[in-house]
Amino acid sequence: MGEEKGRTQSLKGCSLSDKLCIISHQQYEIIIIPVFLVGGSLIILGVILWLFIREKRAQQQTPGLQGTAPAPPVRGQNGEAGGREGSVFVPLKETSVESLLQTSTRALAKLQIPRDQLSEVLEWICNGSCGAIYRTKIYPGDPAKSKDVVLKVLKEPARLHEIQDFLGRIQFYQFLGKHQNLVQLEGCCTEGEPLYMVLEDVAQGDLLSFLWNCRRDVMTMDGLLYDLTEKQVYHIGKQVLLALEFLQSKHLFHGDVAARNILIQCDLTAKLCGLGLAYEVHTQGTITSTNTVPLKWLAPERLLLRSAGIRGDIWSFGILLYEMVTLGAPPYPEVPPTSILQHLQRGKTMKRPSSCTQTMYNLMKSCWRWKEDNRPSLRELCSCLETASRTADDKAVLQVPELVVPKLYAAVAGISVTSLSYSYSIL
Numbered sequence: 001m002g003e004e005k006g007r008t009q010s011l012k013g014c015s016l017s018d019k020l021c022i023i024s025h026q027q028y029e030i031i032i033i034p035v036f037l038v039g040g041s042l043i044i045l046g047v048i049l050w051l052f053i054r055e056k057r058a059q060q061q062t063p064g065l066q067g068t069a070p071a072p073p074v075r076g077q078n079g080e081a082g083g084r085e086g087s088v089f090v091p092l093k094e095t096s097v098e099s100l101l102q103t104s105t106r107a108l109a110k111l112q113i114p115r116d117q118l119s120e121v122l123e124w125i126c127n128g129s130c131g132a133i134y135r136t137k138i139y140p141g142d143p144a145k146s147k148d149v150v151l152k153v154l155k156e157p158a159r160l161h162e163i164q165d166f167l168g169r170i171q172f173y174q175f176l177g178k179h180q181n182l183v184q185l186e187g188c189c190t191e192g193e194p195l196y197m198v199l200e201d202v203a204q205g206d207l208l209s210f211l212w213n214c215r216r217d218v219m220t221m222d223g224l225l226y227d228l229t230e231k232q233v234y235h236i237g238k239q240v241l242l243a244l245e246f247l248q249s250k251h252l253f254h255g256d257v258a259a260r261n262i263l264i265q266c267d268l269t270a271k272l273c274g275l276g277l278a279y280e281v282h283t284q285g286t287i288t289s290t291n292t293v294p295l296k297w298l299a300p301e302r303l304l305l306r307s308a309g310i311r312g313d314i315w316s317f318g319i320l321l322y323e324m325v326t327l328g329a330p331p332y333p334e335v336p337p338t339s340i341l342q343h344l345q346r347g348k349t350m351k352r353p354s355s356c357t358q359t360m361y362n363l364m365k366s367c368w369r370w371k372e373d374n375r376p377s378l379r380e381l382c383s384c385l386e387t388a389s390r391t392a393d394d395k396a397v398l399q400v401p402e403l404v405v406p407k408l409y410a411a412v413a414g415i416s417v418t419s420l421s422y423s424y425s426i427l
């Protein structure tokens with residue numbers, strides 16, 4: 001009855017027996033409904049096409065020619081922008097170097113080291129991102145307290161923003177505080193140029209050189225035993241995970257986990273260095289510099305220039321395990337650095353190295369799951385490593401007969417040879 005009433009109202013001005021009126025009402029429905037259906041389908045098709053093209057374009061982003069990628073956007077462990085805890089004291093409004101140094105030296109008063117306490121004898125280690133890195137001695141009054149330290153010297157002449165950046169990095173170390181598996185800041189000299197950042201000396205140098213030295217017949221050098229067992233690989237790996245957990249607790253991540261960014265002591269204490277990207281995440285919430293990271297260590301989301309986070313570090317940790325168990329072989333030796341993304345997109349990962357147990361290989365593969373969320377968390381990985389370490393071989397020494405030719409290594413790994421600070425010679 002109600003339907004009949006409504007219909008009568010819509011046919012206002014016509015009598016129900018009027019055939020012409022009823023015919024025109026039916027035509028109205030016949031036109032509108034298909035128009036809506038076709039229009040809706042076209043819009044849905046358009047959206048699907050747009051998403052498809054967008055995805056394709058992202059995949060076609062060609063990596064850097066040298067096998068290094070431009071910095072992708074980044075996010076913290078929960079997808080949020082990187083942490084900004086702790087204010088950045090460096091006075092960005094200062095317009096002259098003198099006033100900038102005056103203000104910041106006051107802020108860094110507790111860290112200042114008198115320059116005359118530093119030896120003038122400098123041993124060059126390498127050129128870092130801000131300038132040269134040297135080893136020297138510090139004599140803090142009491143000769144018994146003299147010790148080796150590492151100096152990061154800001155290159156000269158430095159522009160105002162480079163000075164601000166360097167001072168910010170010093171404050172970043174201060175913000176991080178102490179952790180046994182992170183390189184420690186000893187102090188700084190910033191009352192005038194050249195600016196120094198003074199770090200503890202992790203005497204045995206980087207893990208990559210250590211791994212290469214383990215290939216040689218020498219058993220010990222400078223008190224360090226150049227032998228590595230499977231159990232020790234887990235021991236070093238666990239320390240790196242602890243350092244990453246520490247960064248994660250500050251809403252940060254490392255962004256460049258690799259053997260070249262780990263320093264090693266005689267007792268196999270491992271310390272994470274190369275904190276430049278973590279510093280950028282801290283201050284900018286993203287990576288803004290033109291810093292480049294070798295492609296073969298990067299997770300797919302970084303290669304695709306999508307957001308990066310701690311799960312990207314987990315992918316790189318898998319590569320680090322590979323580096324350790326192969327005593328410093330370049331990852332994916334058969335793949336050119338610039339083809340790595342296509343290689344991964346075909347679902348390929350690295351084969352199990354002959355020196356690697358199935359247990360360790362399974363761990364690596366879990367780090368290399370395409371989807372970030374499917375990779376283990378730091379906590380899970382830590383407990384897997386602990387379990388694996390309990391039954392790991394502590395006797396058999398890992399052996400790889402071929403010596404490394406650094407130039408060749410750099411080409412296969414997609415790293416510029418000058419950025420490697422190896423203390424290793426094949427002679």
Ligand SMILES: Nc1ncnc2c1ncn2[C@@H]1O[C@H](COP(=O)(O)OP(=O)(O)OP(=O)(O)O)[C@@H](O)[C@H]1O
Binds near residue numbers: 199263
């Ligand atoms: N505290 C240290 N003890 C011993 N060697 C060190 C120390 N710090 C740095 N090095 C050496 O210098 C190399 C480069 O260090 P690092 O990656 O920290 O430099 P950087 O270019 O300033 O990095 P970033 O800009 O990422 O902080 C290391 O691989 C290592 O050989």
